[in-house]
Amino acid sequence: MAAWPDRRILEMTSASVPIIQAPMAGSGGVDLAIGAIRGGGVGSLPCALVAPDAIAGQVEAVRAAVDGPVNLNFFCHTLPDAVDDSAWVAALAPYYAELGVGRPAVPPPVRAPFDAVRCAVVEAVRPEIVSFHFGLPDPALLARVKATGARVWSSATTVAEARWLAERGVDAVIAQGFEAGGHSGRFLPVPVGTEMGLFALLPQIVDGVDVPVIAAGGIADARGVVAALALGASAVQVGTAYLLTPESSANVTHRKLLQGPEAEVTRFTNLFTGRLARGLPNRLMEELGPVSDTAPAFPYASNALASLRTEAEKQGSSAFTSMWSGQGAPLAKPMSAEELTRSLAVGALAIMAGMHRETIDA
């Protein structure tokens, strides 16, 4: 049987294939994680939008269905003390009028940062992996997570971020190319316009840190898996392709656009949360511009949008809905999460075998 060239993440996680199903807050959950684990990969549960007391139940549901590595993913932002979103509400006023709604009376739950309550959940459920986005929690919380035996991963969008994470003891770095859908994990400020593509970022992070590196961004088929391994990755994290599986909660419009010509163009936008995330363009992005200073700080931009989103979705419109997508969407094909995980792995092994044909050159 053919071996994977780098077994470090396989040994760290007990996964049988080097495929991490990306945590996708709002689109992933129990069913998706079960499918990925059944396919031999790592199943991830996004926790940023889940109430702390619901996380344990999700982990139990996964474990009742399948044995394998579970990754709990948390965001590490700092919630701003007070947010004035009056300019944002003013910018949205024409839409409130058009749809006949006001700004939400009771704001919906916002993306919550990792904290002591969530840390206690990790201590109780003891997931195999805890991954973070936007850096790492404070050292005391990080020490508690590590004391559970969980392996700690976090995302880097630059070599400097990868070094920062490695110095603080992560067990693996996720090299997130700017091709990735959803939120950029960027947490050390750099000028706009210096985003790095995975092709250049990945080998530089591999060279820059001693821990294994997981490649993310633009990987949606078996070719991408092999390319990432060639550039030095020990495993890959795949997001957008899993949106097309029946186990994701992506809505019908989102799925349709991901499989159409619209998916050839994706953009970073801060309109939906206040922080840059890559997605398919929609009416809000086109009319306000995809990046606006008017949107309040992360994660509060979502508050004033919630009533517009709900009302528009009732009418079958995605005009106010974030539809995250990486640049690899046109490479993805719909199938079950288990089949996707398995086919990425089987396909990658076949490509690697085919790339090394011993022949006599004439």
Place this chain on the structure above:
Amino acid sequence: MAAWPDRRILEMTSASVPIIQAPMAGSGGVDLAIGAIRGGGVGSLPCALVAPDAIAGQVEAVRAAVDGPVNLNFFCHTLPDAVDDSAWVAALAPYYAELGVGRPAVPPPVRAPFDAVRCAVVEAVRPEIVSFHFGLPDPALLARVKATGARVWSSATTVAEARWLAERGVDAVIAQGFEAGGHSGRFLPVPVGTEMGLFALLPQIVDGVDVPVIAAGGIADARGVVAALALGASAVQVGTAYLLTPESSANVTHRKLLQGPEAEVTRFTNLFTGRLARGLPNRLMEELGPVSDTAPAFPYASNALASLRTEAEKQGSSAFTSMWSGQGAPLAKPMSAEELTRSLAVGALAIMAGMHRETIDA
């Protein structure tokens, strides 16, 4: 002996390794092309800044030194009729005062588009390959080039551009990821902020056209060669790594910065020519901002800068000099052009062999 997985570009060019030395106007030339061909790759002569009557001599010099595939590269922009660069000159006025120079009395030669005179040179010297940047010349000129037997290549930065080129009969498409140094080949307008990384762009172009695809952007070591082949490329085009060879005409400062921490951050700028190109930040980019509406249309931004550049370089400063670099610069190591070409190929074959180890999984 191990074979390359895809031999289409090798058969098209008679190169023995799938490495194209990128044409780099201002930094490449006869010596660099000779070295690349001696290493088994394709040697490219950038012609945009070369007087038409000097091109034949360059080709003769290459052919006198080595047998192998020669690529003549031309730009396909349209020269604007009249350019008012008064705003640009005004923006540069403080620098003229500081350096004690005026705007150039006689502007230097600008990057010239492919035209009938240059086409006649192609007909006379009959290079194996003619590659274009910024699209293709008009159909009559393109037909004359093809009638010489030269294979025609051009760069695509989107799948739409690749299809456009394939429909017009190119023999290969160069998939140029946004990681690439120097001028983006973009020629069909798309919104800023929709640039594609090579990791996602390359397989989508491979899927979108029937001709072989050459990968460019961020490839500076053997890992990148393998990754590009895995994503479906038939060959790779490497630029920045060749800047470090003794055969390039990159200056001392440029070489030093390419090998230092500065090369971790590159940016697109339009200040030096009027069109977006990726390079190392310098004083002009920092003080005016890397992208400015004040810079006149391509290629005329370079005119008013010429005297500043000359005077600053006399003082050992690169404050007004474009220093192109791709995002892969930190991956490159200085060596001769022949050795670089050979080591990219030998290293890639070794990686491919290593990725396919038949073992018994315990």
